[in-house]
Amino acid sequence: MSLINVAEKRLEGFKLHIVKTKKFKTNTIVWRMKTPLKKETATLRALLPYVLQSSCRKFPETPALRSYLDDLYGASLHVDVAKKGEYQVISFTLEIANEKFLGQQDPLLKKGMELLANIIMEPLAVNGAFDSSTVEKEKRTLEQRIHSAYDDKMRYSSLRLIEEMCEGEPYAINVNGSLKDIGRISGVNLYEYYLQAFSSDEMDLYVVGDIEEEEVESLSKKLFIFNDRNPERIETSLTENKKEQVVKEEQDVKQGKLNIGCRTHIAYGDPDYAALQVFNGIFGGFSHSKLFLNVREKESLAYYAASRLESHKGIMMIMAGIESDKYNRTVEIIKEQLEEMKQGSFNDEEISQTKLVIENQMLETMDTARGIVDILYHSVIAAKDVTADEWLKAMETVSRNEIIAAAKKIDLDTIYFLTGKEGDQ
Amino acid sequence: MEKLIFSQLDENLFHERMDNGLEVYILPKKGFNKTYATFTTKYGSIDNTFKPLGKEEYVQVPDGIAHFLEHKLFEKADGDVFQQFSRQGASANAFTSFTRTAYLFSSTSNVERNLETLIDFVQEPYFTEKTVEKEKGIIGQEINMYDDNPDWRLYFGLIENMYHSHPVKIDIAGTNESIASITKDMLYECYETFYHPSNMLLFVVGPVNPEKIMEQVRENQAQKNYKEMPDIQRKFENETVEVAEKKKILKMNVQTPKCLIGVKAENTEIQGPEMLKQELAVNLVLDVLFGKSSANYTELYNEGLIDDSFSYDYTQEKGFGFAMVGGDTRNPDKLAERLKAKMLEAKDRSVFYEENLNRARKKKIGTFLRAVNSPEYIANQFTRFAFNGMDLFEVVPVLEGMTVQDMKQAASQLIAEERITVCKVLPKK
Known part of the structure; x- marks a missing residue:
């Protein structure tokens, strides 16, 4: 079944x-x-x-x-x-x-x-x-x-x-x-x-x-009766990459909002997509992840510090809400953590823990009707039939080396920082 | 263990009160992957003046301490409980409201182990000066995040308008200043007073075997030594019925103005079936007045005074209550005036009929059915209901028994000129 x-x-x-x-x-x-x-x-x-x-x-x-x-x-x-x-x-x-x-x-x-x-x-x-x-x-x-x-x-x-x-x-x-x-x-x-x-x-x-x-x-x-059609598809480019750019914008805000975009060069349905998911889970997807531990728990810089994937576009977004004067330190930690992932500094326990949590999340999603539809709809967007069972199986068999390989494909693209106005604080 | 059967809904609920006073409820959900459990204390942001366990004098604790305690309970000598949950494939969380603090997990595997972790981490506090200091930075950022959120500021601005002294007017997380004074000893004092099992409720919902789970909880609790607990002594200053402020304007970095009008409820000391009936009747009243099928909604939408952010809500707990209506608007002055007029008009009792009661009732029953698809809804709402002496599974029968007269009475009791207030968020420039 x-x-x-x-x-x-x-x-x-x-x-x-x-x-x-x-x-x-x-x-x-x-x-x-x-x-x-x-x-x-x-x-x-x-x-x-x-x-x-x-x-x-x-x-x-x-x-x-x-x-x-x-x-x-x-x-x-x-x-x-x-x-x-x-x-x-x-x-x-x-x-x-x-x-x-x-x-x-x-x-x-x-x-x-x-x-x-x-x-x-x-x-x-x-x-x-x-x-x-x-x-x-x-x-x-x-x-x-x-x-x-x-x-x-x-x-x-x-x-x-x-x-x-x-x-x-x-x-x-x-x-x-x-x-x-x-x-x-x-x-x-x-x-x-x-x-x-x-x-x-x-x-x-x-x-x-x-x-x-x-x-x-x-x-x-x-x-429901409509004409037959041959729907238009788009070939999403996964290779676009600017050299690291930094965009800062000043507004009247109490908390600075740091958002960092990376190119993963991996999309839903690709052979290394499951490895990317596990990577993201270890790096920033959950409350046991590197970003949560290092940005929030160790240095008390933020309340939220997380990453998530836009699976069909090959993008990873990192976000944290911080004091405006903690920008440099926060960016430094995030870059360090990303680099460490590429160097493979995570252990087997973090891998198995993350796989378990991803599996849990997937199974929980199936407990709502909308969740079921969203899971099924991924196949329509990607025009690739991947069942939930196949996906979970692929995720469970991801190896340490595959996670490192996925991490190495990731390029930092844009750092955006919405910062409070000087003298406003 | 008692078994309660709700045949119409096709649900069974198992209940037992442990020897130490802990109330345990289990609702088996066949076909679901996930088990969701909440462990909740009847202790929230409003409980800021009380007699600490074993003491004779009332103390007043810093604003935001219940929420601070919630954060700190996750940290133990050997690390962070989030880590342990995720090693067991669960995701854990917690929240603090005006009247409750809830700890929860959801998982599709290792349910017994996760349940053990949940109960144990909540019942084994570990606070140190160092970790308390560290948390101040994190919660400070949480407070700043909410400070930048115009909807949150609007909501609390409106509550502040309503209340003279009741602590519901205080932001749940407190302020950067108020949390600065929190110490580990204060946390222990709050913990000892409010986290006794007799002040708590455990709810488990999911594909579980109720006998096994109940036995596990029994064994777990039997190993722990809890002394008999005297009734908790909380103190609230007398609050007059009229609002503290009729209006307030907050200037923020936004493009679209926002406007909420609120009505401060009276008759909020009631509990049990009486409270359930009042709460449902007010909800029906608001549906008839402001629901998407109402004449009012249509009129305001057609005039461009409201958009799809428009909403209404009624909150009631022991000692406070309020209705709120509003949203984003191009013309906050005009919207406030119109909403207030609509409210006062409804007080004259000519707007409620059999037809709109039936429609609102059907809508509420369908909404309830949709809600019980959700384990989160069942656990959280059942707990809230139980803390107020109400039964969640009585919602449909009470709705079915509601009459036009009940609605008229609820409207006439809720609405009064001196209890209406307005809060607006306006762009700075």
């Missing part, structure tokens, strides 16, 4: 993934669609799902749609636009109670899937244009969303690092688009983009829960 039991089927214009499990008291339906990140379409894409979720032909007014969701026992409808590798991924997630725990017969899953089909396939549009007042409202909200990234300084500094580090690469494009482009969007050009996206994006439907496979399949066939 495998860790995730998934039945997959190619239907008209999309792929259906059914995960039958008795773990949950709700059923989760996720519609995902992706296309390469591009400046010209990023803002349209960032807006599109929000316009779609606010009305449809069946529920022309938002409150009516929201009331219907409440009546379906508080079904939650959530849309999201994310950057996964150099793709801009739109998700529609609908989570709905399983009626068997409500002691009644209302076919909630069917109603939920019908509603999702209404939202994505029958939008409120007349004469080739979305309703303009809806578009204007959602443009306003998107503007706010872009502004609010500035106000959360931890988020802001990690966004700024990527902007600086990946300048000129698609990965640097803001997933929410740009303020400048919002102004150019109308009900007409957004509707044109809607038609384009749904006819050319790579699309996947996930249904997770205590469900009947045949029922879900026949509903999906009936409700």
Whole structure:
């Protein structure tokens, strides 16, 4: 038996993934669609799902749609636009109670899937244009969303690092688009983009829960019908590398936010990807890692000091919140620790400890429906079928030398530091 | 060991009170990989004035000490407990709230060993002057991190507005100044007073055998010598019902203004079923008034006064409580005025009907079902409920019994002009 039991089927214009499990008291339906990140379409894409979720032909007014969701026992409808590798991924997630725990017969899953089909396939549009007042409202909200990234300084500094580090690469494009482009969007050009996206994006439907496979399949066939397509793929460059650059920005902040970007030259699905994961776990992924121990526990420089991988882009990001005058010392420790990893100064216990924790994290992720979908979706992004079982097995067999080899591939690219203004402290 | 059966939810809960007073609950979850356990003391940031164990006089301890103690419990003579957990494949964590400090782990292997580690590390404190000093730098950075977070500042600014003297107004982590005075002896004094098993609850949820786990906890506790514990004496100054400040403006390095309005609750001394009913009724009231399907939400959204950061929430514990509504906004003055007007309008009782009650109720029941997918939710919420004499598994039955009259009464009790306050975060320039 495998860790995730998934039945997959190619239907008209999309792929259906059914995960039958008795773990949950709700059923989760996720519609995902992706296309390469591009400046010209990023803002349209960032807006599109929000316009779609606010009305449809069946529920022309938002409150009516929201009331219907409440009546379906508080079904939650959530849309999201994310950057996964150099793709801009739109998700529609609908989570709905399983009626068997409500002691009644209302076919909630069917109603939920019908509603999702209404939202994505029958939008409120007349004469080739979305309703303009809806578009204007959602443009306003998107503007706010872009502004609010500035106000959360931890988020802001990690966004700024990527902007600086990946300048000129698609990965640097803001997933929410740009303020400048919002102004150019109308009900007409957004509707044109809607038609384009749904006819050319790579699309996947996930249904997770205590469900009947045949029922879900026949509903999906009936409700979701699109043209065949040959979705566009992007070849992400893993070789870009600037000579170490340092970018400092002054703002009125109490705590300096240090974000360091490295190129790993290794992407999801590569033979040494599992070794990279173990490397990151020893180096900065957990509360037993080198960064936590040396930056936080030994020298009390930070509350958070960690690293994480952007698996599909071949990037590792290191972050720590520190006093502005501790910049030099912190960077020095981080560089030392990275160098020591390359020299192999970690022991077998750290390796086995890290593998155990990574395995634990992976298995825990499978205890949520969204986690299951995220794990499965990695294969779509990378266009490589790697099952959770295969992945765990590869990770468990990683050797010390493979970890060192992965470490040696890593190049420091950009150091970004958001620092407090002098005299402000 | 008693077994409680919730057939509608298809869950069984096992419970036993240990001889030393520790309450232990186990909820087996079939099909899950992970086991999640929390070990919680009924001791949080508000418990800053109390009679230390064995003493006659009240003492007041520095702000942030409960949270400081939480950090320090992880450090032992032979190193850091995080290391031990990860060697056993677990991830560990802890948090301090107004009224609780919880220690937790989750793991998909070595569950018994991890549980042993959890119980033992919490029950074997090791504080030294040196490690206490070292922690001040780390927590100082945690405090600075929150200081840069406008949503956190807004939240606490609003609570400060509400309370004259109640310690809920004090930031959970304290300040750089207040933690500077913390010593190892103070930590021991707090520890001895609040970490007795009779003031604690252990919750284990996951694919476990309840008999085995209960036996393990029994054996573990039997090896430890705890003396009978007298009731803990906490002291809170009398707090008047009206808010301390009607409004506050915080200038911060942000682009988008933020605005929250708060209502300070009265009738917060209640516990048990009475508290559960009040809490759920207020939640339904807020859903009807400000939920995404409400007329108010639609109106404010259409006018561009709110965006998807808009939210509302109700917090109640013994001795304090508040409702909060708001979010990012282009026009904080106008939003504050409108939200306040909507609140006061709801007091006149004409806005609650059978139809919106039914809708809000259905939504709440579905949300509860979604929440019990989560081991974290079950363990943490069950503990909070139990510390207030409430039963988490009574939520659905109580919701089902709720009437329009109950909502009207909850709204009329909650809302009053003199208990409403506003806090705004505005850009510096």
